[in-house]
Amino acid sequence: MIDLAPLWLSFKLAFITTLLLFFIALPLGWWLSQTRSLLKPFIEALTALPIVLPPSVLGFYLLVAFAPDSPIGAFLLHTLDLKLVFTFPGLVVASMIYSFPFMVQPLQSGFESLSQRMIEASYLAGKGFWQTLWRVALPNIKPSLFTALIVTFAHTVGEFGVVLMVGGSIPGETKVASVAIYELVEQLDYEDAHIYSAILLVVSFVVLFGVYIFNKRFRVARA
Amino acid sequence: MIEIAVKKQIGNFKLDVALSLKRGEFVGIMGASGSGKTTLLRIIAGLENATGRIVVGDEVWLDGKKSLPPQKRSIGFVFQEYALFENMSVLGNLLYVSKDEALARKLLKIVELDDLLDRYPAQLSGGQKQRVALARAMMRCPKLLLLDEPLSALDSSMRLKLQNEIARLHEEFGTTTLMVSHDRGELLRLSDRIYQMRQGKFAEVERNPIIDAVRV
Secondary structure, eight states: OOOOHHHHHHHHHHHHHHHHHHHHHHHHHHHHHHOOOTTHHHHHHHHHHHHHSOHHHHHHHHHHHHSTTSHHHHHHHHTSOOOOTTSHHHHHHHHHHHHHHHHHHHHHHHHHHSOHHHHHHHHHTTOOHHHHIIIIIGGGGHHHHHHHHHHHHHHHHTOOHHHHHHHTTOTTTTOOHHHHHHHHHHTTOHHHHHHHHHHHHHHHHHHHHHHHHHHHHHHHHHO | OEEEEEEEEETTEEEEEEEEEOTTOEEEEEOOTTSSHHHHHHHHHTSSOOEEEEEETTEEEEEETEEOOGGGSOEEEEOTTOOOOTTSOHHHHHHHHOOOHHHHHHHHHHTTOTTOTTOOGGGSOHHHHHHHHHHHHTTTOOSEEEEESTTTTSOHHHHHHHHHHHHHHHHHHTOEEEEEESOHHHHHHHOSEEEEEETTEEEEEEEOHHHHHHHO
């Protein structure tokens, strides 16, 4: 029987990353959609970096930053008792950075497409920022919200370079499916590599198919 | 009594306006596009910053640069483009403002939408949407109702109907109303006074001759 731990680890990592990123990217995506600040292009460029950079570059810098002998790594280890190199929490932090644009950008463009008057109508109804965000803004960008969540999840499941650099390949701790497949192929164990790959392929397709069906329905309902 | 004296500089454009409204008064502001009418309403609502002073009864909404946020101003605002909450039903749009369901039903009866409570904005015509927006604006029982060209996207028969509903709401709730329009006939039908706005300033004020004639 094939070891399912790497698959389970991939999905666990993707779930935690998506959940945490949502709460961080939500206020930032909102801010980016509303601000006229001169800082906006700077922040936008910074958040989009993981799309452009090779994962190995990102993984390398994160590895250097998280290392116990670096200032950041030392701070994390001694002050917060957090070891991020070759550990699961390290994978979560690295994945959050790596998948950041995939959460922020759909949310931002969703918020930008909202009628500014509708948002103002909520303020004029006496409602504050958070209530406006939860009850008016988010429900009206459901396709963008759905896209942000699913693509972040799928992108995290699909990452390879960053998790290999930051996580190493410790079975049960940091050896996710994509890394496991790479190792199986290196060992010429094509049969198990096929099983992992096929599972990832089917799950990914079903998830994306679901997103497109949902978004189509939402648009038809609104038309 | 509502006292407004505000200034705002936007590039070369300078808005500098003072007016006062008596309680229950209906005042119209007329002017070409770009004359600053909408900006003035947005300043009064707290959606744009400005300097000056706005006093409504015993509340100070703007003093110098110190400004009360829109949430704390007792305002009803109707936008030209409806601005309904698309994810909420007709009734839901009103109840979002305040949980007072009796008031919501009463308002929707006045604007003749009491049989469309469960519809969503996407299922309504332009006239129906604007009537929802009008009813929604009254849900806070505002001290000041601001109407920003509310009827200009509608056809003429719908405009007449809505003018009557605006007049009815204004009377029934005793609100003070400030309405912006570029349609003189519309303002003559509704307002006590009409200000003519040009390049950010009030050029002239006229008492409504029709209303004066009726009163004599």
